[in-house]
Amino acid sequence: MFTFRILESDRDSFARAGVITTSRGEIETPVFMPVGTAGTVKAVPHEFLEKLDTRIILGNTYHLYLRPGTDIIGRFGGLHEFISWPRPILTDSGGFQVFSHQELRKLKEEGVEFRSHLDGSAHFLSPEKSIEIQEALGSDIMMVFDECTPYPVSRKEADDSMRLSMRWAERCRNAWRRQEGQSLFGIVQGGMYTDLRKYSIERLEEIDFPGMALGGFSVGEPKDLMYEILAELAGILPASKPHYLMGVGTPVDIVHSVLQGIDMFDCVLPTRNARNGMLFTWKGPVRIKNAAYSRDKTPLDPDCGCPVCRRFSRAYLRHLFISGEILSYTLNSMHNLYFYSELMRVVRESIKEGEFRKFSEKFLESYPEGN
């Protein structure tokens, strides 16, 4: 079971508010999916995710395949049962992680040979193998196995890479057994070449997937280039399917992308930045280690209703961070996820109220650029 229903389309942009329905529940879009790399959204208790009403989290196939392994997760009946998370889970294909360890892998038409970053053991990942693993994980949304084209590359390299990804997408589509309501998304590649991206979209539409992801962004290209390409693709992405911009991004990225019809996001930014002491506020990011906060009795963000801002001062959060206390990672991550959750709620509401253009202009004017 997988449906996508658009509740409201913005008159002034490609933004839309919708609902994805899976057998494990509904997901209101635009949605931000917290990243639960190894079966935990890092440093965040499940209960807090539930309090946030998080509808979907992401799991990383590469990490879970290597540890604890699909044998163990399979014995539990899947990732949901293993990690005790009954709501929807999206898994990536493992490709991104395999390709990010360049020195450890060898690419062939058939798939990718790689070595585990944990123990150096040899493994092979292919479209069929990735689907097999994701089926064992039992995720609600699976992703096709693709090559994430790096930046910058020549047009020829981007073309070759995209065409390989399209052949792999078809093999994934053929391997997909549609068990237990698992859906499978295609991934658009083509680097920063809009015509290649357009070709990729057409090809994925021919193969036919219930959702369309955009891969190969946030790989080092200038922000404006990504926004520009998203604008050129906005009218071309199949309107009736959810659009997922993988690995993106900052609050500013998200607002820009929603304007271009993006419905789904995932990014390590809120949790990773939290662990590095970079906290999001409605006035921009705060580096909590800054000495200026050592005596600051005010909450991190006076406009934030999260349990961290309602209870603790900047001085205490700074003290925890400076002291390397584990609670620092937990509280910072909770705050940042709350911020992202609120941002998406406001985005959805403003779309439904026909006010998204106004909201986005105000937000993009007031929020510090590049964040």
Place this chain on the structure above:
Amino acid sequence: MFTFRILESDRDSFARAGVITTSRGEIETPVFMPVGTAGTVKAVPHEFLEKLDTRIILGNTYHLYLRPGTDIIGRFGGLHEFISWPRPILTDSGGFQVFSHQELRKLKEEGVEFRSHLDGSAHFLSPEKSIEIQEALGSDIMMVFDECTPYPVSRKEADDSMRLSMRWAERCRNAWRRQEGQSLFGIVQGGMYTDLRKYSIERLEEIDFPGMALGGFSVGEPKDLMYEILAELAGILPASKPHYLMGVGTPVDIVHSVLQGIDMFDCVLPTRNARNGMLFTWKGPVRIKNAAYSRDKTPLDPDCGCPVCRRFSRAYLRHLFISGEILSYTLNSMHNLYFYSELMRVVRESIKEGEFRKFSEKFLESYPEGN
């Protein structure tokens, strides 16, 4: 404000159930106080401590004095406000930490010169200075500045050390301004020499403190030696005052000590062991990294009602621990503190019901020795 009321005394032992009343609330005894070294019970959110109905936590003067410093904590009006913990806090005197960094300190009658383990900066701690810091921290129960006598030492060394601690205790008593209901406990020293300990108790009673702590245990001596000395002191400790056994201990230590009239405990064991993957259960400790648990679908402790045991499997807890996930520290610490909290609840109830001797015999028979 500080009172101690005994609700029930055990007929068959020195155990008693009581209530300490402070201006920040009541504390039922026997009580275990989680250690919040640097203003956080490591890895545990405040909310969980409140769910456990934790009535009192411990703060370390040495750590808080060095970071963030009493200047900052003082600006907040004290430690409670700085860390947002409105319930009682007990602070140690800082002596234990100063003396545990032997190479960094120089002992004189006046006090101790030491160097910060953080940055090597020079500091001086004396009875008066320790009280001054603890008053700035605003703890509900302060401890006298003492020398924690190491083990083993000669009788002469133990005697000299104890007498120094008694002189310092008197200086602390004189420095104590009794502000805002802060109470001050004396600390019995004397090493493993019972007669020296008895002299120390007499001396502290002459000086007159509202509570009596036993220091210098759990410093490497055989367990049985500690139990033996506690048994010899049990009838001598002033019955109307709370008895606090500092830095102790294991579940077995606690049950043994309650039999000898101990009312208060603190120990890093539940939280430190949690971070090392050693988890308490009613059948003894479990090393969660053990490969035997990798496919184990059962809860850590089927007899435990904590949110960790109610939601997660041993296999998931093992996976989190093996993966070094922050959530592992949090969940493990929550479970261990829940176990200690339950242990103390059962101890208190069995005393009130006149069943403590029976409970203690059963517990000490079934629980693995040395744990």
